[in-house]
Amino acid sequence: MLAISSDSKQSIRLSSADLRAVLDSLRAISDASVTSADFAHHGVHSLPRLVGSELTTLSICDLDTGHRSVVSNLPGAISKREIEVFDRYFYEHPLVREHGGNRAAVTRRINDLMPRDDFERTPLFNEYYRPIRIDHAMAVPIHVDSRLLVSFVFNRSKHDFSDRDRACLEVMRPHLGNLYRLTRALDEARNSALPCGSGDLPLTCREHEVMRWLAAGKTDRDIGAILAISPRTVHKHLQRIYEKLGVETRTAAVMRFVNARH
DSSP, rough: OOEEOOOTTOOOOOOOHHHHHHHHHHHHHHHHOOOHHHHHHHHHHHHHHHSSEEEEEEEEETTTTTTEEEEEEETTOOOOOOOHEEEHHHOOOHHHHHTTTTTTTTOOHHHHSOHHHHHHHHHHIIIIITTTTEEEEEEEEEEEEEEEEEEEEEEESSSOOOOOHHHHHHHHHHHHHHHHHHHHHHHHHHSSOOOTTTTSOOOOHHHHHHHHHHTTTOOHHHHHHHSOOOHHHHHHHHHHHHHHHOOHHHHHHHHHHHHHHO
16 A cells, blocks of 8 residues: 545545556656657556546646647647637646646646636636536646656546555656656657768668667667567577677677767
8 A cells, every 4th residue: 555645734645556556657658668659659558457537637837938838649639729728828737836836746636726616717627628528637847947847647527536546646757757758768868869981980771770779778678679579589699799899798888979979
């Protein structure tokens, strides 16, 4: 059992079955996330199996411009017009106000932040949520900085999210944030990598690929899965790389590779 603090200052106890489900969901997203696009896609499709949601999005809010972009588990569910309506009330959204710029932000439901009757009287509800038939929303802020607010957002009609739902997602939140930042860093590493065969290192195109992933902290098995080759083949590539670079260890090879890129 794991106790998670709730808004009412009472502890919500997650069962062993809940924790196993949380770990299974994290594992499924992690194993499939090589890029930030993979992370978004698998996140919005895997997380509703843990916490039921009729519409699940990865929402990226630009706090400077007041614009939100989304990846949805139901492509086309939010039209361009509806995105424009959301942006019109961007800074009035209870979850954006609560989470934006707040590095200590935690999982919240709209109903945690304002009375239900008050929310239903807002233009945001009547012009955005009511037309898409959503009554309840809960946001899991996985990355917050001075400019960006990145959250998984769960949406339902009729029935609000339970304390158990919130607690399960709150347990996952820091780990989802780490995965998001890791996949973004890997994207940046790939984008900044030297073109094949360039630089002072006498490596083939495939050897450059292997080294790029080795420098990103991947194991032989990980690299094999990414490049669709066996771990044994990865090991053979590394042996040839060590010989060409005049090194004997993975760490030394990575240092040579990274220094050659700067």
